[in-house]
Amino acid sequence: MRKNLLLLPLLTVLITGCPSNSLKTASADNQPDLLHAALDTTVAPGDDFFQYANGTWLKDHPIPASESSWGISNEVQKDIYARLRQTSMEAAAANAPAGSNQQKIGDFWAVGIDSVKANQLGAAPIKPELARIAAMKTVAEVPGVIAHEIPLGVDALLGLAVMQDAKNSDKMAVYLWQAGLGLPDRDYYFNADSRTKNIRREYLRHVATTLRLLGQDSTLARTNAARVMALETVLAKSSRKLEALRDPYANYHKMTIAQLNKLTPGVDWNTWLRQLEFTHPDTVIVGQPEFYQTVGQVLRTTPLDDWKAYLTWKVARAFASDLSQPFQDEYFRFYGTVLNGATAMRPRWKRVLAKQEDALGDALGQLFVKEYFKPETKARYDTLVKNVVAAFAEHIQRVDWMSAPTKVAALDKLRKITLKVGYPNKWKDYSALKIDRSSLAENVMRANQWGYRYELDKLGKPVDRTEWEMTPQTYNAYYSSANNEIVLPAAAFAVPGLADAAADDALVYGYAGASTIGHELTHGFDDEGSQYDAHGNLHEWWSKEDRRRFNERVNGIVKQFNGYTLLDSLHINGKATAGENTADLGGIVIGLDAFKKTRQYKEGKKINGLTPTQRYFLGYALGWQMHMRNERLATQLLTDVHSPAQYRVNGPVANVPAFYEAFGIKPGQKLYRPDSARVVIW
Known part of the structure; x- marks a missing residue:
């Protein structure tokens, strides 16, 4: 990939916009240089x-x-956001037919921008998921709960994807990749410099604060934050470094389900993959076998209370920015300020547009290119x-x-x-995706689940190049x-x-x-x-x-x-x-x-x-x-x-x-x- 969301450099000059204040020099034909x-x-x-x-x-x-x-x-983003904001506002006021892209764009925008409703709801949109975790009685239930949360967009233990087989690009394959960390990279758990040590301290504080917002008392929240950090550190220890992930041969290990079961004694992958909505995959491609050996180990040895703390945190982290203001503020404090140095949160409408892009990107894209390209x-x-x-x-x-x-x-x-x-x-068909004005978090969860199933549906079918x-x-x-x-x-x-x-x-x-x-x-x-x-x-x-x-x-x-x-x-x-x-x-x-x-x-x-x-x-x-x-x-x-x-x-x-x-x-x-x-x- 030529660039990522961190840098966002551009291609070339196409869309006409308003001149920037910095354009003080003009070429001979009076155009800005x-x-x-x-x-x-x-x-x-x-x-x-x-x-x-x-x-x-x-x-x-x-x-x-x-x-x-x-x-x-x-x-450039300012210009595009202004256009998409206008499109969304018009859709919200249009009383569009139920199920149409315009209705979905409008409802996503309307409930997303409604801060009053979000504050009234608090953590209510994720309470069913938290209750599911709290109801676990044995560690044997953990894989099933993880299987329920991953399609909703929760990064919990497994890095699961459907992609083209690197050695047979005409076939879609199931990939398992290292995942499950709350800090950006495995090195954050081990580097000994003062900057990284401070980030680890702030991460513990962040996890504990978020858990308190869910109703845990201070002592329990701190205990559970320590449990989260301990489990993530074990996972990080078995995660490969950034440079090691770039070797395509070293990160390609095709296995039968029987071989995968042997790699992770005690884990029944046939059952787990069915719970994850996969229908009898014959093989999987494991990127980092040592990480999945550790997955098998922690599923055998980690106490139930630790899993409850970890999964509760993972659900809260996944949707904190979709909930009430206290959750958003705390999420921003750590991920926006501590990790990245920003001192003020972006306006709500910009944050909603970013989420709308993730949920309904192709629906917005059809309108965008028609008018602007x-x-x-x-x-x-x-x-x-x-x-x-x-x-x-x-x-x-x-x-x-x-x-x-x-x-x-x-x-x-x-x-x-x-x-x-x-x-x-051709464009993605969102007819199976339900978007309404119940809550931003629920729309995000449904969109994540739609995207998960969209990718899952590619298995066994010809690759769409x-x-x-x-x-x-x-x-x-x-x-x-x-x-x-x-x-x-x-x-x-x-x-x-x-x-x-x-x-x-x-x-x-x-x-x-x-x-x-x-x-x-x-x-x-x-x-x-x-x-x-x-x-x-x-x-x-x-x-x-x-x-x-x-x-x-x-x-x-x-x-x-x-x-x-x-x-x-x-x-x-x-x-x-x-x-x-x-x-x-x-x-x-x-x-x-x-x-x-x-x-x-x-x-x-x-x-x-x-x-x-x-x-x-x-x-x-x-x-x-x-x-x-x-x-x-x-x-x-x-x-x-x-x-x-x-x-x-x-x-x-x-x-x-x-x-x-x-x-x-x-x-x-x-x-x-x-x-x-x-x-x-x-």
Whole structure:
């Protein structure tokens, strides 16, 4: 995936919005020049290109109290949210036919925005689930209760998914993955630095406070919080580190149900899977067998009271942000402030829109693309994608480290990549999903259950390779190894304050061609994606010597990013971020060659004193125009396979000779790397 919800960088310039207050510089045709306006010329591009490219914009756009980070994607989000809010308000007032998408959008919005009703209800919407847990008499009942809670959206012990079999992409398979933690990553339970120790203390306090809100007295709440922490720590100890989860072979263990039962003595998986609504799966794919050995162990040895504490906490955590204000405040205090540094909660309407997106994303998407993503816009960027693909093919043919037979296979894979731009050709059918005005939490639970069963229904059926995993109004993009496809949602094509016609090719090719299209294409050939063939199956199609030479180059990326120190003592995890960093570098060099074929590049005319090549690199940096609080940055370094934004700019450009030429980078400047140290892959 090219980006996640932590960073939200963008693709390119499409949707027209109102000019930002920071746009103080205009090009010759009186259109705003985002690139020139954002520059901080007090910083040398060879010392910190990210700050040089974005410094003035960052100064003019401080992080709001309600946010842990802020970037150009947030500016676009404001525009999209305004549109979706209006759509939802109109739906709520429309008295639409029962069962229609408009009725569901309107009812979800109406009850979600009703804070008075939420406060009156308190914890009532989750009381049936809490009662189910409290009624357990023996540990033998625990798997059945877990099986009931997981479809509702509760992260309890099992990481269950239906996905394409990595080694047979034409078949859907049941996956079991490590799960069940309340802190963002296993390292939070063990790291000994003062920052993480404080987070563990605050987590205990948070769990106890939430349990008190459910009615437990202080002593019992503290005791149960300790029980939760103890059980989660056992699970965390058997969970793999972030970088270890990126090895597709090491995280693929296909087992029969009999083999799974043998892995976890005492656990009856035939019964458990039936309770989870699976109908006789013949095999499961276990990502981390050692984690499931621990699952079997804790189900045999953990006392019933500990399970009651753990499952009560899991249900409360899953729906705290859907309940009354005290639950929301406490949830925000820990997950918003302690972990991520935000000091004020986002407005309720924005939080409701985010939940509505999760529940009814395709219903909203149909309305979104109809009004805001015109056919002519889609046509332009379909063409841009094809141009970048052609440039990548030329790079594959030119590289000196890949043998001729592997090049043939690589070009075949590239040609077979499915290019999905804008929106899907068919939409999800929500007719079986009940949405009403009973409570926000109940709507969320029903939507989670609908989504669970939607995925479950795929078992035993042909794989639908036309399906999208993101909605058109999502600011993101991804490469799917199983489908060998890149997916570029419509809403990602947006920059506030600039009409598509006003965007010069240099900006567009840097912003879209490099930071997203080229990036996503490169994911098919990074250290992880390159292990899947043109049909999406996991097997080695490179020669051993090709793989060795490729890994040498990737190790250069790992070493480079391991060397970056942030917040005094924290480091980027070069191994965990290797795929994204490799894709960033590939996207830049591939996008640049595609840009070199444009008229703007060939004419070489300056705009606001900037050459086409300079504007190309600034266009790339524009996609990472964001900053974040230290707390959020620390969380990202432990939990995310993406490097922080500043290093996704400074890191890859320091390896690109054209960057040195464009900005006159010289020895002695901070970004300068001698030729022998520069990483060259594509």
